[in-house]
Amino acid sequence: MSNVSSISFSKASVEKxxxxxxxxxxxxxxxxxxWCQHKYKLNRGVYNTIDDWFYNFGIKQVIHRRIYILAFLEFVKENDLKQQEEKKFIRFGNGGLTRTLQQFVNVYKMVK
Incomplete structure (x- = not known):
């Protein structure tokens, strides 16, 4: 098993x-x-919900969904950095995850 925490998101990978x-x-x-849990402080239930939401949104290929998941988690991290630093896991509150996913889609003008 590889050391998951040693794998990092590389800006050079995106640019190339x-x-x-x-x-x-x-x-x-x-x-x-x-790896996502270590980097973004999310629990398995939240990860599964995000993955399921993107699948139902129409992103069927796993690798494409993972790219969207990472983009979404970066979006959350950038928009709520101060609050997330103090907590063990990302928290969205009642209905907050779906609302945040919809905001992400609207900001990046993703079309279903």
Whole structure:
């Protein structure tokens, strides 16, 4: 098993267009989740809900969904940095996750 915490999101990977070939995107599901948990402080239930939401939104391919999941988590991290630093896990509150996913879609003008 690889050391999940040592895998980092590389800006160079995005710029070179090699994001789809990036090591962390191709990890088995549990290892990818553990990497996300370490980097973004989310629990398995929130991760599964985000993954399911993007699937139902129409993003069927796993690797594409993972790219959207990471973009969404960065969106959350940037917009709520102060609050998240103080907590063990990301918290959205009642209905907050769906509302935040919809905001993300609207900001990036994703079309279903």
């Amino acid at each position: 267009g090699s994001l789809k070939r990036s090591e962390y995107l191709n990890l088995p599901d549990l290892q990818f989740f553990l």
